Amino acid sequence: PPEQTLALIKPDTVEEHKDEILKAIQDAGFSILHMMAVCLSQADIEKLYRKLQDKPFFNQLVDFMCSGPCMALILSKFRAVHEWRAMMGPTDPCQARETAAESLRVHFGKDILHNAVHGSSSSERANEEIHLVFGDVCREENQASL
Numbered sequence: 001p002p003e004q005t006l007a008l009i010k011p012d013t014v015e016e017h018k019d020e021i022l023k024a025i026q027d028a029g030f031s032i033l034h035m036m037a038v039c040l041s042q043a044d045i046e047k048l049y050r051k052l053q054d055k056p057f058f059n060q061l062v063d064f065m066c067s068g069p070c071m072a073l074i075l076s077k078f079r080a081v082h083e084w085r086a087m088m089g090p091t092d093p094c095q096a097r098e099t100a101a102e103s104l105r106v107h108f109g110k111d112i113l114h115n116a117v118h119g120s121s122s123s124e125r126a127n128e129e130i131h132l133v134f135g136d137v138c139r140e141e142n143q144a145s146l
């Protein structure tokens, strides 16, 4: 059965490159179940990245992710978590240059912090992250259809 994952196009990349990235996602055979531009709140970003809260770059990461709107997508495909992470490439775009030359982070990332895109690390995390980012929207849609 198809799996779902959360993809984010990060604030520094969204404006200039979102169309190219959306095309690449579709060409790779993902279905886009939901898509929205969203300014994530500081609280949501702290939850999204709570496992990194002890890292020295945590505050920088939160500031960066709050600096403008992200494009958030729910992607569906067989093995979507793995497939989307493979398409993104390694966290550090510089490292990705050697190991994943065709990856999105090589094309669009600037450095290890400003690395263009995010993807959930497991199916369980994907469910949590989708709920965190889209939960309110889905609730609003359900309300509207009542």
Ligand code: CMP
Binding pocket: 049, 052, 057, 061, 091, 112, 113, 114, 115, 117, 118, 119
């Ligand atoms: P992402 O896949 O969204 O998951 C965690 C994010 O933390 C990562 O992409 C980077 O944006 C950021 N990150 C990870 N490691 C570092 C680091 N060493 N320095 C700065 N930012 C980092």
